[in-house]
Amino acid sequence: MSEQITDLIEEVVHAQDTDDNVLASVLASQDAADIALLLESLPVDERQHTWEQIPQSRRLEVLVEMRVDARETLIADMSREQWLTLLADIDAEDLLELSYNLPSRIIDLALSLMDEKQSEYFADAAQFDDDETGRWINHDMLVLPQNAKVRDAMRLLRREIAPHTDTLFLVNRAGQFAEAVRITEVLRTPDHTPLVDISEDAFSVLQAKEDCVDAAMLLQKSGFSALPVVDEQQKLLGRLDITAASELVNEYYEGQLMASAGMDEEEDLFSPVAKSARKRAIWLGINLLTAFLASAFIGLFEATLQQVVALAVLMPVVASMGGIAGSQTLTLIIRGLALGQVSKANLQALTRKEVGVGAVNGVIWAVVIGAVASFWFGDPRLGLVIGLAILANIICAALSGVLIPVLLEKFDIDPALSGSVILTTVTDIVGFVAFLGLGTMLLL
Amino acid sequence: MSEQITDLIEEVVHAQDTDDNVLASVLASQDAADIALLLESLPVDERQHTWEQIPQSRRLEVLVEMRVDARETLIADMSREQWLTLLADIDAEDLLELSYNLPSRIIDLALSLMDEKQSEYFADAAQFDDDETGRWINHDMLVLPQNAKVRDAMRLLRREIAPHTDTLFLVNRAGQFAEAVRITEVLRTPDHTPLVDISEDAFSVLQAKEDCVDAAMLLQKSGFSALPVVDEQQKLLGRLDITAASELVNEYYEGQLMASAGMDEEEDLFSPVAKSARKRAIWLGINLLTAFLASAFIGLFEATLQQVVALAVLMPVVASMGGIAGSQTLTLIIRGLALGQVSKANLQALTRKEVGVGAVNGVIWAVVIGAVASFWFGDPRLGLVIGLAILANIICAALSGVLIPVLLEKFDIDPALSGSVILTTVTDIVGFVAFLGLGTMLLL
Incomplete structure (x- = not known):
């Protein structure tokens, strides 16, 4: 992978000198994380130029993937109109990530563009500190009442399902997390069976106030792709998935490496x-x-x-x-x-x-x-x-x-x-x- | 999590002084990774004593989770009989992990206890270097011929399925990897549909000879829980799952941190x-x-x-x-x-x-x-x-x-x-x- 980014940098630096169409077509074939890595690897002027060749529709996802300091160089001078375009489809998770760079008037603008549910999610997560698990949750989970049966689960499973969904969560009437059931277990069980009969015995639940790196490492070792996150009353708030967990753990290690030289992991390769x-x-x-x-x-x-x-x-x-x-x-x-x-x-x-x-x-x-x-x-x-x-x-x-x-x-x-x-x-x-x-x- | 291990160390050190039954019951409630961390945290004598309180049936999984140097202190003096008991149910993956510590006569002993398939898997993986992806694969995957339909997939899904299985792999007649299909997509598609019609557009395939940390980081970012690993002829060899990937990435970062002081990540807290x-x-x-x-x-x-x-x-x-x-x-x-x-x-x-x-x-x-x-x-x-x-x-x-x-x-x-x-x-x-x-x- 590192090879691929290196090649990409060379290609883009050469394309800069020749033709923006070449540049745009090189970018079109890359995923957001790779474009983010690429932008971070470019000196500020070339970074800005390359950024402008990214289609409007992809800019938000690229920005979210970038490190805070490098991102700052791109959004420092954006106009209100540019913000309006960029933030048109933003959700709570993306806004949380960007919020480190945004003045409160832009955050308010983004919130005004969101539907009620998303801005509620944002408000919930923003209550937690950076190092708390509650800040890093998402809400793409399958939830059923505690007394649901396999047939109810099968109905739910016909919907579009988010990546890293390997379990269904069962909650009681108070909304507290009760049990988890593996989807693969549901598939091999008769329709009328209560889901609690096939629930997991040893299943970890994460506390929203818990240190997020500890929680993320626990998830990495758990053998599951996501774990439920609850508040102090055991109410199910959301889930931490393995992509978010890996990012948290990798950022933690990078932070340790950078700290030994008195820097932080957001340090930009090409900051001014x-x-x-x-x-x-x-x-x-x-x-x-x-x-x-x-x-x-x-x-x-x-x-x-x-x-x-x-x-x-x-x-x-x-x-x-x-x-x-x-x-x-x-x-x-x-x-x-x-x-x-x-x-x-x-x-x-x-x-x-x-x-x-x-x-x-x-x-x-x-x-x-x-x-x-x-x-x-x-x-x-x-x-x-x-x-x-x-x-x-x-x-x-x-x-x-x-x-x-x-x-x-x-x-x-x-x-x-x-x-x-x-x-x-x-x-x-x-x-x-x-x-x-x-x-x-x-x-x- | 780190808090829990710390508490556990205190409990075990106290139990040492009192009663082995207490110690055994404390250990019984812990998972293998935590017991491994615990053993690494104990001075060599107490480590040996605690090790002896672990039931025979769990010793292998604990040993596999330990760092190479710390593991060495426990197995250095084992007799052939003890090896026979320990290795009775070993599979290819565990033997690969242990092989860093084992003299070749013990590896041969383990191979003689394995079924043919497992020893073939071992031989395949052992061909690759430590830093190549091929060494870290497992074979717990769902594979179907390229022309299979949703109904074939549904039949396969009623079996017992390994964790981190979010896709089915389709292969052609030569055994080459062709396509991947999300299980959740299978569930919402009519029985007679060919699986290729609902296969993933952008799906990464890992090369067995590729650097394993690069491959692991690619998997972490992919949004999938496992990716197929192929040889130079595109033949499907196995898969890298996200648990193995997280271990590889975390070990890489630990190695970087330890390297700055001229040590490696296997360094034992209590080596002689x-x-x-x-x-x-x-x-x-x-x-x-x-x-x-x-x-x-x-x-x-x-x-x-x-x-x-x-x-x-x-x-x-x-x-x-x-x-x-x-x-x-x-x-x-x-x-x-x-x-x-x-x-x-x-x-x-x-x-x-x-x-x-x-x-x-x-x-x-x-x-x-x-x-x-x-x-x-x-x-x-x-x-x-x-x-x-x-x-x-x-x-x-x-x-x-x-x-x-x-x-x-x-x-x-x-x-x-x-x-x-x-x-x-x-x-x-x-x-x-x-x-x-x-x-x-x-x-x-």
Whole structure:
């Protein structure tokens, strides 16, 4: 698939230079998700030009598939008339997705164009936060009363049915979710059988207030294509389907990957330079503070550095080994926390194991680096100093790698975002202080 | 979900101390995936003890759900009798998953216990590499000849049907895939209609040799729960279903996250210290080489450092700002490569934009850091030196952040694994040389 998008980019970039008809016909054969990926891959001017070649009737679905930041570049300057055309057939789900980019007057415009049911769905979903399951539901489900029979189900099944419908939902009179019945089970059961007789035994129900990524991962493992979503009174609100779930999970992972560099998953490949620079400057600023902090600690040892310049030469080795060892532990623990595998009950055993790994690698690399340093500068005492500093820093890195993400999670701060900055600060300072402190004691 | 696992760990750790019956009853109510997550979360002794409380009949499904490294700790010492019990009902898919851990004599034993069809399926799938779609297929599909009618389909639909079956596959006489028909479409169509009349227009077919993560992402976006997989002659081999696809995609993302710290997604939270230390030592060693390389460049400026010790104090600031700015660009480009959004056609525009962002942030932070350094050490020339070094390093980091992953991808090296080591090496060396070189020229 990635190959196909790459080819498509080349084709479009070439078509730009030649003929808009070629461009329009290339686009016509692509699905909305691929056109969205394509638009994100184009520099802003070419993106705008390509966007204009997309038929009006397909623009909405393409826009919905795009990332927030990239989408912004296309709709920033749209006129009210253009909005009216674009929003003519919008439904609640699409408006929810677009609402991140839209000023409230455009949202109101869209709501005024919707039928009552859709705007009610929108209002319901908009009550929930981004990270709650209730925001991501749809209403394309087959629902029957709890006392319905197979024949009622068969009647329902002759209608047009939305993708990812593998079960029927049964509700009681209060509208609360009661049971689920597999469609394939309905097909092999006599007409007069009550549906409750063939309902599923182990069937998960999602809570609207539940974290949407947890819910989505549960759905992915469930073996079903959609699961019902209920409110606190067990009332059936809608369903989460596997397409929406996969998007949520993939966005979560992308967010984790981007967070490690202080960015979010909406970051646009071709956002305007000024905007992109502004967004990234904050992260650079935070890191600058921690770098100055490390410098301040080095500054304490100016006199030592002046006398033993070899210490200045070797400083990066001590900092780097601590940072790498710590980030290995940190990455393992962040994954464990995300999977729910790290808890009070195993934290102690985990810390013991990681510190054990740190001690083993600390000793090995202390010896190696100590030997290299002794040989390089012809001074075994320098080898001893760097060896001890490496050992101390790697063990401390392992300890920090476990404790920092656990503490951050406790205070509801995303460890994927802040974990590595804090860890590096710790390993830099511990490394420099251990190395230069030992140097002051043993070399002067 | 993550909450539930965390609770479960606590329960099991407490039950360990009290009563095995409690433990067994806690386990009985959990599904295989959750027990697998639980076992991975336990230190090796408790893991072994808990494993023994799982009924024989469920052990295989739990083992299949576990990560390779964690699984290894449980099966390392199993006797031939234990293997015979465990493998009694194994099918091709499960054996494929376990085969990473099994010596060939146990694989042969398992094959001898299978029926002919299953061992044929195993042999077929084992021909494909881990990253090829053909390895991940199953055979639970509904297949009819191309000229079948709705009534034939209805007959087939009265059988027991595997989860995630939303379409019937039609094949021609040569066994080549021809068309797909939605089950829900079959239900609303008269008995005598040929199935080809109601087949899907836009339906993707996966190639067995195709990259399995690409195929899995395509399935996730397709709106179907499973897609057919064919060989080079278009012969229908099996299908990829959405549960398998989600696992492949999630493992891919986990792999990306772990790769940034030089680990793989199979890394066990509680692997034995010696094994874990050995696996991680390699990464530390590679990083050590790059750190020594940076030190060697610093060593060229020993004389300067001796005279201007402030340079030694500020070195980490220059290195850190370059590293952070570079990793932002790197992360964005790695994602773009993974999504297929970075290609020859837009590489130049992308480089221009990233270098632009680097120049803006370079100038801003050069001024800030230059001012701080001038004030701190009371020497405006030092401020000028560090400012220029920061500017050079951030711009060079942006350039490297684009070019390094693109080059690595070209040579088929995973940029998520090696990108950041190489980048940091470049930004360290450029930063130190620019800073100390300018210092030598302007401060001595």
